[in-house]
Amino acid sequence: MSRKIWVFDTTLRDGEQVPGAKLNLYEKVEIAQQLKKLGVDIIEAGFPASSQGDFEAVKAVAEKVGNTGDIMITALARAVQSDIDSVYNAVKYAENPMIHMVLGTSDIHVEKKFSKSKDQILQIGVDAVKYAKSLLPQVQYSTEDASRSDFEYLWKTIEAVMRAGATMINVPDTVGYAEPEQWGEMIAKLNYRMKNLDDSVLLSVHCHNDLGMATANSLAAIKNGADKVECTINGIGERAGNAALEEVVMAMKTRGDIYDIYTGINTKEIMNTSRLVSSFMGLDVQVNKAITGDNAFAHSSGIHQDGLLKSRDAYEIVHPEDVGLDDMELVLTARSGRHAVKNALSKLGFKDFSEEEFEGIFEGFLKLADSKKEVYNHDLYVIVENYYEKTEKNNPNSQCYSDQFYEINDLQIVSNSSFPSASVKVSKGTEVFRTSAVGSGPIDALYSAIAEVTQIPVKLVEYNISSVSRGQEALGKVKIIVEHEGEKYIAKAADTDILKASAMAYINAINSIVVAKINPVVIGEKATV
Ligand code: KIV
Ligand code: ZN
Numbered sequence: 001m002s003r004k005i006w007v008f009d010t011t012l013r014d015g016e017q018v019p020g021a022k023l024n025l026y027e028k029v030e031i032a033q034q035l036k037k038l039g040v041d042i043i044e045a046g047f048p049a050s051s052q053g054d055f056e057a058v059k060a061v062a063e064k065v066g067n068t069g070d071i072m073i074t075a076l077a078r079a080v081q082s083d084i085d086s087v088y089n090a091v092k093y094a095e096n097p098m099i100h101m102v103l104g105t106s107d108i109h110v111e112k113k114f115s116k117s118k119d120q121i122l123q124i125g126v127d128a129v130k131y132a133k134s135l136l137p138q139v140q141y142s143t144e145d146a147s148r149s150d151f152e153y154l155w156k157t158i159e160a161v162m163r164a165g166a167t168m169i170n171v172p173d174t175v176g177y178a179e180p181e182q183w184g185e186m187i188a189k190l191n192y193r194m195k196n197l198d199d200s201v202l203l204s205v206h207c208h209n210d211l212g213m214a215t216a217n218s219l220a221a222i223k224n225g226a227d228k229v230e231c232t233i234n235g236i237g238e239r240a241g242n243a244a245l246e247e248v249v250m251a252m253k254t255r256g257d258i259y260d261i262y263t264g265i266n267t268k269e270i271m272n273t274s275r276l277v278s279s280f281m282g283l284d285v286q287v288n289k290a291i292t293g294d295n296a297f298a299h300s301s302g303i304h305q306d307g308l309l310k311s312r313d314a315y316e317i318v319h320p321e322d323v324g325l326d327d328m329e330l331v332l333t334a335r336s337g338r339h340a341v342k343n344a345l346s347k348l349g350f351k352d353f354s355e356e357e358f359e360g361i362f363e364g365f366l367k368l369a370d371s372k373k374e375v376y377n378h379d380l381y382v383i384v385e386n387y388y389e390k391t392e393k394n395n396p397n398s399q400c401y402s403d404q405f406y407e408i409n410d411l412q413i414v415s416n417s418s419f420p421s422a423s424v425k426v427s428k429g430t431e432v433f434r435t436s437a438v439g440s441g442p443i444d445a446l447y448s449a450i451a452e453v454t455q456i457p458v459k460l461v462e463y464n465i466s467s468v469s470r471g472q473e474a475l476g477k478v479k480i481i482v483e484h485e486g487e488k489y490i491a492k493a494a495d496t497d498i499l500k501a502s503a504m505a506y507i508n509a510i511n512s513i514v515v516a517k518i519n520p521v522v523i524g525e526k527a528t529v
Contacts, residue, residue, distance in 0.1 A: 003261045005252065006202060006228035007245065008042040008170075009035050011277055012061070013076055014206075014242050015232040016046065021281040028057040032065040034276050038269040040245075041228075042072040044100060048086040049077065058090035066094025074098040074140065079128035088135045098138035100170075101128055105154050106145035122157055126164045133165040140168035142206065147173040147183065155193060162194070168202045169194065170230065173217055176210025176240060184220035191225030204228035207243045209235060214243035215290075219251055222259060233277040234285050234292055246270045246291040246323065254318055271324040279462055291323060294479075298329040302337030305330050309339050332376075334369035341365050348377060348519055350384055352396040361387045373494060378405045378511035381518075401518055403429025405511045406454055408503045415442040422446040424503065426453045446499065447506055454510050458482040458489075465502070468494055478505040484513050 012028055015021065023031070028045065035043050045061040046054040058075045066073035073094035077083035079101050091097035103125045104113060110121050125141065132139045141161040146154055158169050171190065173183065191203050205221040205228075207214040218229045235244030249267060252259045274292035278285050287294045297320040299305050307314035308328065320328050330340050341362055345351075353361070364383040369375050375383075385402040388395035409432070410425040422445035423436040433453040439445030447460060461481040468475040476498035481490050489512045493504035 003227075005222055005226075005261045005263050006041045006204070007039075007249065007263050007265055008044065008204065008228055008230040009038075009040040009232065009245060010044040010206075010230050010242065011035070011232040011236065011245075012057075013044040013046050014230075014238060015236040015277070015281070017238050018236050018241075018281070018283060021236065021283055023057070023280055025053070025057040025060050027280045029060050029064050031273075031277060031280060032061040034269070034273050035233075036065055036069065036071050037266070038273050039264040039266045040071070041264055042074055042098065044074050044076060044230075045091075047076045048090040049083040055086055055090050058087075059093060062091045062094035062097060066091070066096065068095065070096065072096040072098050072138065074100045074138075077101045077128075077132075079103040079124050081128075081131055084128060084132050084135070088132075092136070096138070097136055098140060098168075099132040099136050100140040100142065101125075101132060102142040102144050102172075103128070104144040105149040105157050107150065108148065109145050118153055122160055125157060126160050129161045129164040129166050137167070139166050140170055140204070141166040142170040142172055144172055145174045146171040147178040147186075148175070151186065151189070155190065158190065158194065159197060162197055162201055166201065168204055168228065170204040170206050170228075171221075171226075172206035172230075173208055173214075174206075176208035176214060178207065178213065178217045180213060180216045180220040183217050184224040187221040187226055188224035195225075202227040204230060206230035208238065209240040209242065212240070214241070215247040215251065218243040218248045219259070222252065222261065233273050234283070234289065236277070236281065236283055244290070244292075246274065250291050250318055250323065253322075267322050268324040284464065284466060291318065297325055298331050300331040300333050300335055302335050302340065305340035305343075306337050309343055331374055332365075332369065332380075333374055334366060336365075336369070336375075338362055344377070345380060345384070348380055348515075350380075350396075357387070357393065360391060374492070376508060376511065377515045378508075381405065381515070404514050404518070405429075406450075406507050406514075408450070408500070408507050411446065411499065411503050413442045413446060413499050420445045422449045424449045424453065426450060426507075428453075442499065443502055446503055450503065450506055450510070456484065456510055456513055458484045458509065458513070461488060463502075465498060476501050478502045480505045480509060482506075482509045487516070489513060489516075 016023055032043050045058040048055040048058045062073045073091050075087045075091055077087040087099050110118050129139055129141055143154055143157055194203055203226050205218055205226045207217040229248055231245035231248055232242040233245055235241040249263055249265045252261055285292050299308055304315045361384055364387050368379055382402040385400055407427050409427050412423045414421045419438050420442045421438045426433050435449050435452045437445050437448035439448050461483050464479045466477050468477045475494045475496055477494040478501040479492045481488055489509050491505045491509035493501045493508055495501040
């Protein structure tokens, strides 16, 4: 019979330990609401003894998110009474509160960190569990640095804290040292002994990613009897991070032939959760990150695009729809082949052309793709119309659309603290517009000036800038998400001049809106956010 795996999310505690990722109370509650929608079983909302602010945030999560449903709310304590009191006073407002405490079991922790004997540390742990149990029925005990601990001492600790009343035992690979096969064997041994002692106590693992093996180790543990995994969204966390929830969950789902288990996760909420966490914490997701990276479902090689269009399973093992995306993304670049370009043209309604016409259009595509990183839908309209104009052939698509798209011709930006301002020259077909605007900052001024020309009202939801390469010639890549009439549009641009890249990204977003108005079924550049 299929086994349930509990998913414990520690994005708000281990994830929030990432430098610069600190969240305020409002943001913590928003993320916790989204984690509940995602279907996690337990939220670790923080470390209340660390600051009054964190205490208040954990309390707010307990009150506002833990007040309904089966979700359990916990927070971290060291094995000392004052920390345990802080956790209790913060989580007690939840319907299902739990106290989570941590104490090391490795020689390094016992001898070097605490300068105590193993027996003394074990007794501290047992006393702490007994104290926590006097406050709440649910208590999790984490044996920090378990992967580098002497096995028999680790077991002695687990046995003692179970007898003292711990209801969940969490075995952390604190420094990401574990190796999947060895780790799996250790978990199998612990599982056997624990189930013999009291099979109602859950065995959990908490894997770090220092050697890039957090997902593999979590899965090895599950295969060997672990009942619960601790994860973070996008794998964020201390140093190289924690096991990524989306990777562990999608691996179990995709390889159901191996893992006969189920979780309560609604995988369609994965992308929404990833984007919320990334934007609130200001932590970009690596573009090629499994499941939640920008390129995880984007195919750019011509051979792959051709294969996918013939049969999606040729290059797709996870369906983008299953994690909450609209569709796979076929990125049009100089490496795209005829099949992908024909497919994109046909989605825009360009179907009736001869082989000779298509070859002419494809030549125009390759020329543009060589000078541009990515070719967008609005570029395809221009390529097609240029082709028919140049060859003086009859365009089967009777209406001309290319004069509806915008292009940035020039810009000047003044950045100062009193009047940041921008002047732009923008063209639309043969029309040329010049305008200036002031704003709260240079980008705001720039976007206000372009908005004055386009008269297409948009709200900037996200603005993200990163460096693509190093040194003085580094390309600045700008990615934005804008909202127009309830729909979100994603657009990118890159240039050595970051202000020009910002303007081009905005113009690309506007042109995507124009494409969607011409052809409402085109969803390629709309973002599911
Ligand atoms: O990595 C670790 O050991 C931890 C514990 C608090 C579970 O984060
Ligand atoms: Zn950790």
